[in-house]
Structures are given as C-alpha cells and as structure tokens.
Amino acid sequence: DAGVIQSPRHEVTEMGQEVTLRCKPISGHNSLFWYRQTMMRGLELLIYFNNNVPIDDSGMPEDRFSAKMPNASFSTLKIQPSEPRDSAVYFCASSYPGTSGGTQYFGPGTRLLVL
Amino acid sequence: AQSVSQHNHHVILSEAASLELGCNYSYGGTVNLFWYVQYPGQHLQLLLKYFSGDPLVKGIKGFEAEFIKSKFSFNLRKPSVQWSDTAEYFCAVGNQGGKLIFGQGTELSVKP
Numbered sequence: 075d076a077g078v079i080q081s082p083r084h085e086v087t088e089m090g091q092e093v094t095l096r097c098k099p100i101s102g103h104n105s106l107f108w109y110r111q112t113m114m115r116g117l118e119l120l121i122y123f124n125n126n127v128p129i130d131d132s133g134m135p136e137d138r139f140s141a142k143m144p145n146a147s148f149s150t151l152k153i154q155p156s157e158p159r160d161s162a163v164y165f166c167a168s169s170y171p172g173t174s175g176g177t178q179y180f181g182p183g184t185r186l187l188v189l
Numbered sequence: 190a191q192s193v194s195q196h197n198h199h200v201i202l203s204e205a206a207s208l209e210l211g212c213n214y215s216y217g218g219t220v221n222l223f224w225y226v227q228y229p230g231q232h233l234q235l236l237l238k239y240f241s242g243d244p245l246v247k248g249i250k251g252f253e254a255e256f257i258k259s260k261f262s263f264n265l266r267k268p269s270v271q272w273s274d275t276a277e278y279f280c281a282v283g284n285q286g287g288k289l290i291f292g293q294g295t296e297l298s299v300k301p
Contacts, residue, residue: 105287107288117233124287130288165233177235177238180225180233
C-alpha cells in the first residue's frame with residue numbers, strides 16, 4: 075500500500091495568495107483528518123471527515139480555511155488568503171474504522187511557508 | 190471533555206539508560222490508546238496501540254506500554270534507549286467520535 079499521499083511536500087508563497095493542500099487517503103479508509111503542527115501550538119486537529127462528510131471542523135482557525143472531500147480518495151485544505159502565521163506543517167491522516175478512534179496513518183506532511 | 194496529559198515536556202538520557210514516559214488520560218468509557226513517534230523532520234508513525242486484552246503491549250523497536258485502568262495511565266517504556274530513539278513521542282486516546290485526542294508530546298534527546 076502506498077500510504078497516505080500528500081502534495082505538495084513543500085510550499086512557499088506570499089501573503090495574500092491562495093494555497094491548496096492535497097491528500098489521498100489509504101484505500102479503504104473511511105475517515106480523514108487534517109492536522110497542523112507548529113512549534114508554538116503543537117499538533118492541532120483542524121477538521122475530520124467520516125465517509126466524505128465533515129464531522130468536526132471546530133479546529134479550523136477561521137474562515138480563511140476550508141476543506142473538502144469530494145470523494146473517498148481525495149481531500150483538499152485551502153487557505154485563502156494566506157498569512158505568515160499560517161506557516162506550519164500540515165498533516166493528513168486516514169483511518170478505518172472511524173467510529174471508535176481507530177489507528178490513524180499519517181502522510182508525510184506539507185511544509186508551508188508564507189512570506 | 191477528554192484530555193491527555195504527558196507529564197514530561199523534554200527528557201534527556203544517555204544511551205543505554207531506561208526510559209519511561211508518562212501518559213494520563215481522562216475518559217470514563219472504553220478507550221483505545223496509542224503511542225506515536227515523530228523522528229526529526231518526519232511524520233507521526235505508530236509505535237504501539239492498545240484496544241483490549243493484555244494490558245502490556247509491545248511495539249516496534251523494543252518499546253512497550255502498560256495500560257493501568259485504575260490509574261487512567263498508559264506509560265511508555267524501553268529498557269535501553271539508543272541515540273536513534275531521539276524523537277518526539279505522542280500519547281493519544283481514541284474516542285467514540287472517531288478522532289484521536291493527542292497529548293502535548295514529549296521530546297526525547299538521547300546523548301551518544
């Protein structure tokens with residue numbers, strides 16, 4: 075199995091630009107999670123989906139952040155407009171089953187730098 | 190609300206020393222428990238997990254953890270650490286909502 079795939083692996087952009095992060099979960103997994111990791115705040119859950127439906131987006135910092143999961147094999151996290159404080163590593167994780175806190179498998183992450 | 194507490198923020202050990210990282214959680218129901226490891230510059234990887242059965246769980250690379258229900262604890266242990274164990278370690282609890290609640294992480298530095 076290829077594991078969770080994220081792209082891009084690195085992103086450098088300027089403040090105000092739109093950023094789109096992509097994730098392909100492990101085939102057969104029905105839950106997908108987006109996390110953000112920074113030195114100051116540690117690992118934060120932003121949003122998660124079960125069966126392509128957003129279940130909890132309480133961790134999304136503000137309206138500039140949005141996430142979609144149009145099908146079972148693809149999800150995006152979009153930041154528009156981006157700000158320097160959004161600089162972080164963004165991880166995607168998937169799991170199965172999703173109802174009992176199953177084992178999550180993490181992708182390699184996207185390192186985002188907003189100048 | 191559920192929470193996970195890791196008591197040690199940063200642990201420094203010499204090679205061959207024994208390791209124990211504390212993890213306590215607050216949740217009254219059935220729990221799934223996890224330890225993840227994050228090597229420098231890498232993503233989180235599963236070290237071991239407990240769902241049910243024998244409360245002493247063995248994971249990869251010689252790590253083990255013991256679930257003590259009465260103490261709401263799931264401490265991670267290794268009898269003899271190596272320089273390559275330098276990493277950040279996260280304890281997590283799974284809830285019925287389907288997500289994992291992570292602790293703050295413990296950074297382990299092993300001196301050669």
